[in-house]
Amino acid sequence: GQQVMQIPQYQHVQEGEDFTTYCNSSTTLSNIQWYKQRPGGHPVFLIQLVKSGEVKKQKRLTFQFGEAKKNSSLHITATQTTDVGTYFCATNAGGTSYGKLTFGQGTILTVHP
Amino acid sequence: SQTIHQWPATLVQPVGSPLSLECTVEGTSNPNLYWYRQAAGRGLQLLFYSVGIGQISSEVPQNLSASRPQDRQFILSSKKLLLSDSGFYLCAWSLGQPTGELFFGEGSRLTVL
Numbered sequence: 001g002q003q004v005m006q007i008p009q010y011q012h013v014q015e016g017e018d019f020t021t022y023c024n025s026s027t028t029l030s031n032i033q034w035y036k037q038r039p040g041g042h043p044v045f046l047i048q049l050v051k052s053g054e055v056k057k058q059k060r061l062t063f064q065f066g067e068a069k070k071n072s073s074l075h076i077t078a079t080q081t082t083d084v085g086t087y088f089c090a091t092n093a094g095g096t097s098y099g100k101l102t103f104g105q106g107t108i109l110t111v112h113p
Numbered sequence: 114s115q116t117i118h119q120w121p122a123t124l125v126q127p128v129g130s131p132l133s134l135e136c137t138v139e140g141t142s143n144p145n146l147y148w149y150r151q152a153a154g155r156g157l158q159l160l161f162y163s164v165g166i167g168q169i170s171s172e173v174p175q176n177l178s179a180s181r182p183q184d185r186q187f188i189l190s191s192k193k194l195l196l197s198d199s200g201f202y203l204c205a206w207s208l209g210q211p212t213g214e215l216f217f218g219e220g221s222r223l224t225v226l
Contacts, residue, residue, distance in 0.1 A: 033214065042203055042217040043157070088156065092213045100147075101213055105156040
């Protein structure tokens with residue numbers, strides 16, 4: 001099945017600094033999804049990207065899908081303490097009609113006030 | 114609107130004891146259902162998924178089993194727990210689309226002693 005590698009594993013930033021996490025695959029992805037999991041909570045869907053070169057924004061969050069559809073990134077501008085958590089990318093296992101997702105290992109973001 | 118309920122939220126079980134985690138979805142019909150496990154500080158491992166009543170696919174060989182006795186009910190079981198079964202278990206649902214956005218339950222934190 002599809003494998004996605006996510007880097008970095010950990011990121012510590014001062015409040016106000018930017019943050020980026022990357023998701024990479026050796027194969028072309030049909031889509032990429034991003035989830036956020038707050039400490040002690042459950043993953044919550046953020047967004048899905050399906051088109052080559054697609055860029056989507058949600059307030060301070062910018063999501064990109066690479067031109068070759070083999071990588072994606074999530075960038076947070078001017079982090080806040082509310083951004084703390086683990087960010088996962090996930091991709092749909094190709095060839096299926098249901099949402100069997102393979103998740104990256106996640107990037108744990110810590111924001112120091 | 115759709116909701117997902119998962120219980121119990123936490124449990125501590127001795128090695129060799131049985132396990133039953135239950136998940137129900139409301140507000141939708143014929144959802145795809147999933148059980149994921151998350152070890153501490155790690156990513157999400159897909160354990161089982163189901164596209165319909167009585168249809169269960171296992172992703173990882175283990176001493177766990179899953180059942181779907183009703184359309185919106187998904188149960189994770191074990192006859193004899195191992196120490197390695199400790200973790201955070203997440204039930205999720207999605208609609209039968211290629212997009213496969215997942216909606217997660219609150220999770221069940223299992224500690225096997």
